[in-house]
Amino acid sequence: MGIFTRFREIINSNINAMLDNAEDPEKLIKLMIREIEDTLVEIKSSCAGVIAARKKVERYLEEVRIREQEWNDRAKLAVKKGRDDLAREALMEKRNYTERAESLEKEVKEHGDLTEQYQDDIRQLEDKLKTAREKQRMLVQRHIRARRKKRVQEEIRRIDTSQTLAKFDELENRIERMEAEADLVNFGRKSTLEEEFDKLGLDDEIEKELQALKSPLEKKE
Template sequence: MGIFTRFRDIVSANINAMLDRAEDPEKLIKLMIREMEDTLVELKSSCAGTIASQKKVSRLLEETCDKEAFWDQKAALAVSRGRDDLARQALLEKRRFSQRCEAVEQELTELKSIVAQYQDDIQELENKLKSAREKQRMLVQRHIRAQRKKKAHQEIRRVDSAQVVQRFDEMESNIERMEAEADLVNFGRKSDIEAAFEELSADDEIEQQLTELKSSQTRPKDDTVSH
């Protein structure tokens, strides 16, 4: 594909539409930018070559026109000296260089037009390339934001899961602590029925001690002496 064909295809392309249809917009925009950059390099190189040719032809035109003026002066000199034969030859040379001058001037005009077209094309392609790079920057930023958003959502889900587990662990620890506190409250204390039976046992012991005390006081004194 020639440089001009590629250039026309590029500048006429609808970047947004192409990216909307692309499966991988970032990859496509990279390829488009690379193609634009390569084409731009070729355009500038061709333009530089044409400018060089233009300068060369411009010098040639100046030399040719100088030759035309030179033979015009020689023809006038020959006429002044009565040398019509030399004047005719000088006029023939003048006409030859005059015709050459017209041809070179036409070539120079065409080269100037080509250079101007190159410069317009370069400017147009640079604008297109600038737009493509801006589009690439936006796509990259969108991609970065999408990645960050995805990572944030993953982090949120991870944190939420960890918090749920942590809350259950805390609830379980609280319940176990409450159970332990309840056990400590009753630790060492007897139940009501156990306390009642112990009280009964204590009453029986007191009654027995009381009976023995009374019995010892009612015994005869002689019995006490005899012992």
């Protein structure tokens, strides 16, 4: 199991705790990103420590290899001088350094494997952090829109109440009453055009009556 996997368990535990507390969505997203960032810093620090330790072992291995070669050269010199006893002692020392070098090479490889694991974990975590930040941007926008929509719906519900509708009905009745009163002001009054035609009819009647009065007088004459 990689280092990131272990840290991820910690992150999930903390996030679940935040969800249980019903935190504000924007605050929750920020905390989640903070958890990832903190984990990333810790993993990078651990990786740097392993790399430093590997370099230290590599330097020690180089020194051991040098000492191994020195004892090999001494064994050759002893053989050349006919000192097999010294050659055996030199070869024993060489073997000690050879065994130590093999152990150090194994340690260097283990440090290398661990470094690769750390680096892989770091890449995964950086990808997740990038994704989380992008989601943060989208989720914050959605949260803002949701809050605005909620306020609008609340305002609509506030307006759409029986009390409010009753006020609209009252206002409508008042306007209808004012319109009716305006119509009554001119009720029974004829328009100017109608009055003119009525005058024409009245003039004809007057003329007829006048002629009727004048006719007997005209016959007498």
